[in-house]
Amino acid sequence: DQQVKQNSPSLSVQEGRISILNCDYTNSMFDYFLWYKKYPAEGPTFLISISSIKDKNEDGRFTVFLNKSAKHLSLHIVPSQPGDSAVYFCAAAPPPNAGNNRKLIWGLGTSLAVNP
């Protein structure tokens, strides 16, 4: 059973508009949530994260919102650019006291296409 779910396999938006990528999780013990971006033929790269004690984290055009009561987070990209076209993975981190078993739990990804 998936603990981290990205229910939209794909999303298409116009350049300049907002992209909203969603992620749901089931385990309330997750400590951090991370977004990764992956271009074809490259490894995933870290984009932004949010601590479970926060409800918003912003970095330039990228903002992540966390709704703990709904066990839901979203990544907003404003304005969207063609270079943002990639697969976006949501991941959740168990708390630091998991120690050596602190493995990220991954969603299946959402493919974003930003059209010029």
Add this chain to the structure above:
Amino acid sequence: NAGVTQTPKFQVLKTGQSMTLQCAQDMNHNSMYWYRQDPGMGLRLIYYSASEGTTDKGEVPNGYNVSRLNKREFSLRLESAAPSQTSVYFCASSDNSGRAGNGELFFGEGSRLTVL
């Protein structure tokens, strides 16, 4: 700083052949991971090494073996390759020393393996 380096980037094997994927990181991370990525399946953990001298199975370990050669290097071996192992393989590392942090992983560029 090269980060995480994987070799080879591409490999074609025949069913039954063996091969080893090499991975090295220069960030002094204690944890290393091997993932495979298949269409629609996201990133699936094959094996991980929480620290030098330890290895553990992930979600999809069957058909693979690993060796944590030292703190820098973590190799993945296919003893008898099967077509089902055709995939893109990613090595990653993290500083999972138990300290607080977001659990971020750093990925290599990937190794594309085709088994005929």
